[in-house]
Amino acid sequence: MSILDRFIHPLSSHVEAVGTESAARLSAIHASAFARAWSTLDFERLLGERGVVADGLFLEPRTQKWTPLLGFIRCSFSLLAHRMRRTRRAASAKTGSTFPPDALGRATKPVAFALSRIVLDEAEIITVAVAPEARGKGHARPLLAHHLDALSRRGVARVHLEVEEGNAPAIALYRRAGFRDVGRREGYYPKADGTKVAALTMALDL
Numbered sequence: 001m002s003i004l005d006r007f008i009h010p011l012s013s014h015v016e017a018v019g020t021e022s023a024a025r026l027s028a029i030h031a032s033a034f035a036r037a038w039s040t041l042d043f044e045r046l047l048g049e050r051g052v053v054a055d056g057l058f059l060e061p062r063t064q065k066w067t068p069l070l071g072f073i074r075c076s077f078s079l080l081a082h083r084m085r086r087t088r089r090a091a092s093a094k095t096g097s098t099f100p101p102d103a104l105g106r107a108t109k110p111v112a113f114a115l116s117r118i119v120l121d122e123a124e125i126i127t128v129a130v131a132p133e134a135r136g137k138g139h140a141r142p143l144l145a146h147h148l149d150a151l152s153r154r155g156v157a158r159v160h161l162e163v164e165e166g167n168a169p170a171i172a173l174y175r176r177a178g179f180r181d182v183g184r185r186e187g188y189y190p191k192a193d194g195t196k197v198a199a200l201t202m203a204l205d206l
C-alpha cells in the first residue's frame with residue numbers, strides 16, 4: 001500500500017474467531033510464512049478438532065466521515081488513486097491476496113491469524129502468521145492480545161509456545177505480550193539448506 005493510498009483509504013482492523021470456512025485462507029497465509037506449508041485440508045482438520053481455537057484479523061476501510069482536508073486531498077488525487085487501486089487489484093488477483101468486502105463493507109478474509117490448542121487449563125500457540133503485505137504494521141500485537149484473551153475466557157491459565165531462535169519479529173511480539181523464556185531446544189527446526197536451528201520455548205501465565 002502506498003502512502004497516498006493509506007491516506008485516502010486508511011484501514012481499520014477487527015479480530016474475530018475463525019473456523020473451517022477460513023481454512024483455505026489460513027493455509028495461504030501459512031504457506032507464505034513457513035517453508036513447511038500446511039494444506040487447506042490440514043487446516044480443516046485442525047480447526048475441526050476439539051480444543052483448537054483460531055482468531056483472524058480482518059482489515060477494512062474506515063467508515064469515518066472525511067475531514068475537509070482529507071476530502072480535498074481525496075478529490076485531488078482520486079484519479080491517481082483509482083489507477084493505483086486498479087493496478088493493485090490486478091496484482092493481488094495474481095497472488096490470490098484480495099480481501100473483497102461483503103455487502104456491509106466488512107472484509108471477508110483475514111490477513112493474519114493465531115491458532116492454539118487447549119488441553120485442560122493450558123494452551124499451546126501452534127502458529128501465528130501475518131500475510132507478507134500486512135507485516136511490520138503492528139497487526140500481530142492486537143491479534144495476539146485478542147487471542148490470549150479468548151484463551152483466558154476459555155479457562156486457560158498458562159500458554160506455551162516454541163519459536164525459532166533468530167525470528168526477531170516473533171520473539172519481540174511474544175516478549176511484549178509478556179511471554180518469558182523457559183528453555184531452548186537445540187537443532188529443533190530443520191532448514192531448507194539442511195542446517196538446523198534451535199527453538200526457544202516460552203510461556204505466559206494468564
Ligand SMILES: CC(C)(COP(=O)(O)OP(=O)(O)OC[C@H]1O[C@@H](n2cnc3c(N)ncnc32)[C@H](O)[C@@H]1OP(=O)(O)O)[C@@H](O)C(=O)NCCC(=O)NCCS
Nearest residue numbers: 033128129130135136137138139140141168169170172173
Ligand atoms: C512474526 C509476525 C507474526 C509478526 O507480525 P507483524 O504484524 O509483522 O508484527 P508487528 O508489526 O506487530 O511487530 C511485532 C514486533 O516485532 C518487531 N519487529 C517487526 N519487524 C522486525 C524485524 N525485522 N526485526 C526485529 N523486530 C521486528 C516490531 O517492532 C514489534 O515489536 P515492538 O512491539 O516491540 O515494537 C510476522 O512477521 C509473521 O507472520 N512472520 C512469519 C511467521 C512467523 O514467523 N510466525 C511466528 C512463529 S509461530
